[in-house]
Amino acid sequence: MAEKLEKEQGFIMKEDAGRGYRRVVASPKPIDVIEKEMIKELVEDGKVVISCGGGGIPVIREDEMVKGVAAVIDKDFAAEKLAEILEADCLLILTAVDRVCVNFNKPDQKELAEINIEEVNRYIEEGQFAPGSMLPKVEACKKFVMHDGSKIAMIASLSKAKEALKGLSGTKIVR
Template structure:
């Protein structure tokens, strides 16, 4: 069986500051589960989030006396950093080679999220702290169900993964692949007409050459939701199972209230009704649910939401939220 596993950024680094030692320890917690999967013949593809990591990079950059690096470059840096740590921890736990692919994704420069940023990154703030920040923030729900605020950046929809052929070839060749980190580095190709400008007003950060090919310099300041990119990767490599490994054991109904209850078994139609009723928060569980549904619509056999240490049990059908077509 071919299985795609998405490791959430908060599941890798849930505490601040985000240190290498903490990330290695959290990633290491998944090794036993992953080893059990490979022992049962699973071919694995990993993606991962980078919200806490890129958020910390933004904070560090704001206080550093050094040349500023665009957000899309910070995405690439954290993608390579986390990919290396995942590969390092997986060494010896999986059969064959481990390949880490720094991944780019194509986005539409006219995507409305550039004008109305929706992606929360970085640490949680109180309302008072958020009011003092020089950037846009929005209200979110913490893993404990509390209300807080985080920095908001543009999160356009990914339309294609540029490294799809390379990723598929590596998986077909027997490699365990780590890719799509942080949703991938967002790049644009607008046919040479439009440009995308840095929201800070410092000039063009994306453009196209008119021939349908993304070229150097086409990175755009945004963070693509890794769950949406994960769905594209999982479908592209013909994965049968998609695992969303996050920092809660289940998707919940009425999350954050006294009436919250876990969703253990469901189907796509029932989950879509709950989604349309607004059951799932936009900054946390909603994109995971949407990605799972899209994966099943594309022919996937099953999607699962669980914690990293329950991956093996969840793939076996004994833990987490089990979603079937």
């Protein structure tokens, strides 16, 4: 099937870690959220807004029209962009682990309760965070904190979101 799609549609297909094949498309970082004004209005009205699901739908503006494109917007960077637009005080990215770790799954694994941008940069340079997994989460948090030094970002498990906001769980990323 993958070969057929490559031949007939011109798609680029790659094996996905023993789970079959996936189409490979561009993964640009978001530069805007089209529905931002509506989202801001709902948030200001006290509504819970669910948006940018899975990163959102990638589009381009062409001749004053919005047109869908074959791409995947990273969900962590979409969350960062929306938090930036909304001027949020905190960006909380929820995942499957309680804290960001260095030396992940190794005997000397270390959980990080709080890290600053200098440490984030060092750990990224060392290759401590897996691409497509923890790396985009950490990079999105770094971008949010760098945008406005008075803001914080957190990475925590879904089951401990409340505790993370109280500083009892998760990894806090500060300038």
